[in-house]
Amino acid sequence: MTERKVDVLVLGAGVVGVSAALHLQQRGRDVVLVDKHDQAGEETSYGNAGLIECASVFPYIFPRDLRHFLRYSLNRSTDVHYQLSGLPDYLLWLIRYFLASSPQRSLHSAMAALPLIRRSLTEHEALIEQAGVPQLLRRTGWTKLFRSEASMARSLTELERARAFGVDGEVLDAKAIAQREPNLSGPFAGAIHWPEPGFIPDPGALVKAYAALFQRNGGRFSHGDARLLEQDGALWRLALADGSSVAAREVVVALGPWSDLVFRKLGYRIPLGVKRGYHQHFVPRGNAVLGHPVLDSDRGYLLAPMNKGIRLTTGAEFARRDAPPSPVQIERATPLARELFPLGEAIEATPWMGARPCLPDMLPVLGPAPRHPGLWFDFGHQHHGLTLGPATGRLLAEMITGEQPFADPKPFSVERFG
Helix, strand or coil, X not given: CCEEEEEEEEECCCHHHHHHHHHHHHXXXXXXXXXXXXXXXXXCCCCCCCEECCCCCCCCCCCCCHHHHHHHHCCCCXXXXXXXXXXXXXXXXXHHHHHHCCHHHHHHHHHHHHHHHHHHHHXXXXXXXXXXXXXXXXXXXXXXXXXXXXXXXXXXXXXXXXXXXXXCCEEECHXXXXXXXXXXXXXXXXXXXXXXXXXXXXXXXXXXXXXXHHHHCCCEEEEECHHHCEEECCEEEEEECCCCEEEEEEEEECCHHHCHHHHCCXXXXXXXXXXXXXXXXXXXXXXXXXXXXXXXXXXXXXXXXXXXXXXXXXXXXXXCCCCCCCCHHHHHHHHHHHHHCXXXXXXXXXXXXXXXXXXXXXXXXXXXXXXXXXXXXXXXXXXXXXXXXXXXXXXXXXXXXXXXXXXXXXXXXXXXXX
16 A cells, blocks of 8 residues: 655645645645545535625624524524434533623634634635636625614624724615615615625635645645544554555644544544534526625525525524434525525525534634644634635644744634633
């Protein structure tokens, strides 16, 4: 069996892993990128709203007001759904999530992530230019729609908080909404347009373009099973699907919601949970056009004008990661979305399902594993994997190569979980 010796082995070819591989490569490291699929960007990185959320200052917290809690407990909403059969598996994680969503702790998470959030679009722009795919970035921002005066008022308060951190948005009335998106219809109390975020009309294609850049620059992409990772003295070794193997001094675990397949075997107790999500593409009816992503915030779904069609995305589903799909949120959202925008027939026969890797404090695990020299973690990017991948890839590469990190890595350390 042939074996290739390299500097770094990166496990996982989603946007997080590919970005880490690119930044390590740019710093002179010989890198092999390994995934269970034959192509990059086939899992969580493929199915999202396509937003590079450089204006999203505050994390997605567990709702603390009684009104939302009661609504979600009935399990009839579009934005949140839970599988009761899986409750024993994720109840403890939900409790930790609730505790981490206190005002003080969620503000701590927001301030820790802020340097990464604010750097996210810049890092993507650099990689997009190098990859030669400028058509995959649109500078349209996105709009959050409100159907009630109460929800509009709450979001205006959030806007004022965001402005304190250098993020601004444009407040729209019903007339301005119609001017911006003439094919939308509904009784709107108002909206906020966030102009800064970038929009990616094909997130899977973007990750594949980044992976192609990595390979053009001499990197190797291989097919393999991360569960076969072994430590051999000062080296990490992985048998690949083609019968060869790779050995490296350093290994990066960037497997998203499957990262536990590696860290748990090595004895780390990290509270990694998942929020599953669904999407489906639709053909617009007639000559209807959607110019940019819109979130129907009171009804809990988002429409995005992807290259493949209008993508309808749902909120969070709490279930076991590998439980069978239960796309009830898509079923509930589709008729509501057709009231908002003239959607035609579905393009896929069944909705796509993915899983967002989440830690209770909504911060990724990023940095060295304390008991295994050469082992590095880079996962748990929650709703912001596409947004943060290149930024965390840069931060991790700076840590591995001994550069001065552009942001404080301490809040992302695995040791915060004891």
